Amino acid sequence: MDYKLSNNHGFTIIELLIALTISGIVSAALITTFLSQQKSYVVQGHVAAMQQNLRGGMEMMTREIRLVGYDPDNVGGMGILDISPRDINDNIDITMNGNGAIQVAADFDDSGGSNASDFISFSIADSPIGTPDGKLDLTRNAGAGRQLLAENIEAMGFAFAYDADGDGNLDVSAGGNVIWAVDSDGDNALDLNLDTNDDGDIDSADGPAGGNGLITGTAIPNINVGNIRAVRIWLLARTDQRDPDYINGHTYVVGHKVISPNTDGDSTxxxxxxxxxxxTVKCRNLGL
Known part of the structure; x- marks a missing residue:
């Protein structure tokens, strides 16, 4: 008996082309999704590392500044010692283009005496100091030179509230707002209230037109550092790696500086x- 086979032809070229096209589209979609997820994962890793550095640096500063003036044995000389703005080489910057910096003293180790480790300063530097890598960092100096505390800290700012009349209350402006002041000329005395418009906030409205530069502030009579009772701290961190597909259009107020990365003249x-x-840190051991 003879059997005839019918419909035994293979795929046509058109069918193969259609199948290949569909496979290509699916593969491209899968690859695109994979690459997008991989990039998102990498970005999240960079952001997590940045935030960890930021929180760690702030926690260390906050803890030690809160102890400022702690002097159970009345050794003397404890408190906030220096608030002059400084450049990355730790030189006083009378133009205020540098970052905020601070030197404080307290009996941190409960040794009952005054030693080098009782005097601590925080500043921005290009660390390692001897072999800079072109990236700014937060450094801490406890008598052995500036040491890395937190990586990739783009800027740091401080402002200080004070009690100049000794009534136990922080001094306020004509509008009834606490005065947060800085040293604008490097003489280690408060002379500029950052709340230019006296609205109770230090923000970009107090800064220059265009949202990038230095806060003009309002001049006040020189206030000695011994009258400081509270410290406000700003830390601005950035990721270790650039993202060429990302444009940072935000504006950040960091102490006396207003920073807009997209318009600050730095193309990268x-x-x-x-x-x-x-x-904000209340210095409970000051003014006792």
Whole structure:
């Protein structure tokens, strides 16, 4: 008996082309999704590392500044010692283009005496100091030179509230707002209230037109550092790596500086993700 096979032809060229096209589209979609997820994972890793550095640096500063003036044995000389703005080489910057910096003293180790480790300063530097890598960092100096505390800290700012009349209350402006002041000329005395418009906030409205530069502030009579009772701290961190597909259009107020990465004249700065952290520390051991 003879059997005839019918419909035993293979795929046509058109069918193969259609199948290949569909496979290509699916493969491209899968690859695109994979690459997008991989990039997101990498970015999240960079952001997490940045935020960890930021929080760690702020926590260390906050803890030690809160102890400022602690002197159970009445050794003397404890408190906030220096608030002059400084450049990355730790030189006083009378133009205020540098970052905020601070030197404080307390009996941190409960040794009952005054030793080198009782005098601590925080500043921005290009660390390692001897072999800089072109990236700014937060450094801490406890008598052995400036040491790395937190990496990729783009800027740091301080402002100080004070009790100049000794009534136990922080001095306020004509509008009834606490005065947060800085040393604008490097003489280690408060002379500029950053709240230019006296609305109770230090923000970009107090800064220059265009949202990038230095806060003009309002002049006040010189206030000695011995009258300081509280410290406001700003830390601006950035990711370690640039993202060429990212444009940072945010504006950050960091102490006396207003920073807009997309318009600050640095063509690479706007490709970094940044985070700003602020806190206020009441110095309970001052003015006792």
């Amino acid at each position: 700065n706007d490709s970094y993700r940044m985070r700003l952290l602020t806190t």
